[in-house]
Amino acid sequence: MSSLYTRSKEFTRNRKSQSDSPPASPSPTAKTLESGGSNPTTSDSYGDRASARARREAREARLATLTSRVEEDSNRDYKKLYESALTENQKLKTKLQEAQLELADIKSKLEKVTQQKQEKTSDRSSVLEMEKRERRALERKMSEMEEEMKVLTELKSDNQRLKDENGALIRVISKLSK
Template identity: 45%
Template structure:
């Protein structure tokens, strides 16, 4: 019974020291804690049989703890690897998308350059025929200016006629009033 009491007294201290250690501590730290606990248990003065059972319990506890820690580390490494794999796949997809956009842009650039060359060639051809075109354009612009001036004159005459028409309507209305008063 005294061995169980001493065992119970030692256990909270060990748990506290285990909880103080970081979860990513190395196996060397856990082994040193195991040896520390074993030395405490052997110095407690208990019998050899209880020492063997507590040693077995302690060793099984620490081996289970080590297994859990190693499993946790493996899981973290796998998730990190998966993250890197996802990041790689995402970067690869982005690169493919950008490459396709670049190809499209290059094709558009080639098409625009061809159009520019065609336009420059046509402009050169117009320069050869330009003197004839200038003469015809001058004639057309002169005839258009003449038509515009004729139309402006017609608008002025039309405005004068409207004013004359309004004046005559007013006179006609006045004469009608005078006649109606005289006929009464």
């Protein structure tokens, strides 16, 4: 873009410098006519005017070809710039589409992972609930068994006491019977 800008700047500078420059110096006969000198032949002044006109037309033709060349060069540059910008846009569009596809893929993967995580947490929570229930049930059974063991130990101690009493009674009866 900068090269195009400098070219167009130079073109406008050249144009201004050529169009702003004073016209070519008039021929010596034209100078004498303008200054009030006398020229007996009018055909010479006409020839000088015609040659000045021809020179002016030649200069304008050169200027026109120069400007057309500069315009062609600038048009070519614009075309090249347009084509390069177009190809760059196409590349960027394809990159954008690839990025969008990748983003969609990543979003779907993220959703799957979050769903799996939620399922795991729900599974974990249900497993934890079941474990808690089982633990409570086991604790209840354990407390019941502890109570039964207390009862059994009491019964054993009662049984032992009764055996001891029974043995004492048997000895008392055997002494009485002798």
